[in-house]
Amino acid sequence: MKEITSIQNQYIKNLIKLQEKARERKKQGLFLIEGKREISLAIEADYEFDSILFFEDLITFDEINNQFKNNVSIIKISKEVYQKIAYRSSTEGIIAIVKIKDFSLQNITFNTKTQLVLVAEGIEKPGNIGALLRTADAANVDAVLIANPKSDLYNPNIIRSSVGCIFTNQIAIGSSKEIIAFLKENHINIYAATLQNSNEYHKENYLNSSAIVVGTEASGLSEVWRENATQNINIPMQGKIDSMNVSVAAAIVIFEAKRQREFKS
Known part of the structure; x- marks a missing residue:
């Protein structure tokens, strides 16, 4: 399992762009979801997940692995990285990178x-x-x-x-x-x-x-x-x-x- 501990990691820097800029979300076709409830609702709505980041102090790998049975990349992140990416303070240690849908x-x-x-x-x-x-x-x-x-x-x-x-x-x-x-x-x-x-x-x-x-x-x-x-x-x-x-x-x-x-x- 991949682990990221530095906020200087290019992948993390890109996620911050996705979080902050609408044009990046549109360009890359991706956006971020935080929290168990929101992620569960996105699963029910048949959104396609690209990857999952989790902070082990708040949620376990087994909890995530049981929820995602398909080819979703699961990445362990440090507290520093989690706090840098998390938009809210109470997101239960899980952040998903998800593909946008067509709102036509x-x-x-x-x-x-x-x-x-x-x-x-x-x-x-x-x-x-x-x-x-x-x-x-x-x-x-x-x-x-x-x-x-x-x-x-x-x-x-x-x-x-x-x-x-x-x-x-x-x-x-x-x-x-x-x-x-x-x-x-x-x-x-x-x-x-x-x-x-x-x-x-x-x-x-x-x-x-x-x-x-x-x-x-x-x-x-x-x-x-x-x-x-x-x-x-x-x-x-x-x-x-x-x-x-x-x-x-x-x-x-x-x-x-x-x-x-x-x-x-």
């Missing part, structure tokens, strides 16, 4: 007759994207579509804030126009969360295939969504502010759609 719209498949889809346009903060993915997982939506992304989905902050839900959701990326065309081709109604020309969200019917579309708190959704929506919707504010966190807003509407569907059944 063409890869989305639906197994239900009345789909419920979450669309997020132009979300910049990794924490918000992670929270949206957690909401999508909690509601068991059919797909999450990211329009005009401002952040690489394999950003370690997104993986961390999503608590691994980047691996539990069916995800695709595209421009707003591409995603609108995809939704229309699949006969999915579009409910765009915006103040302009909108109805209160709870007055709409989400029993048919529906896409809930949310944008940034700062600028909201672009005009193309408002023009192509089946219906624009809003969440009435009862306090002094006129907006809320995007993941909270998405959760309110998505679970209203779930409530309607469960009530009908």
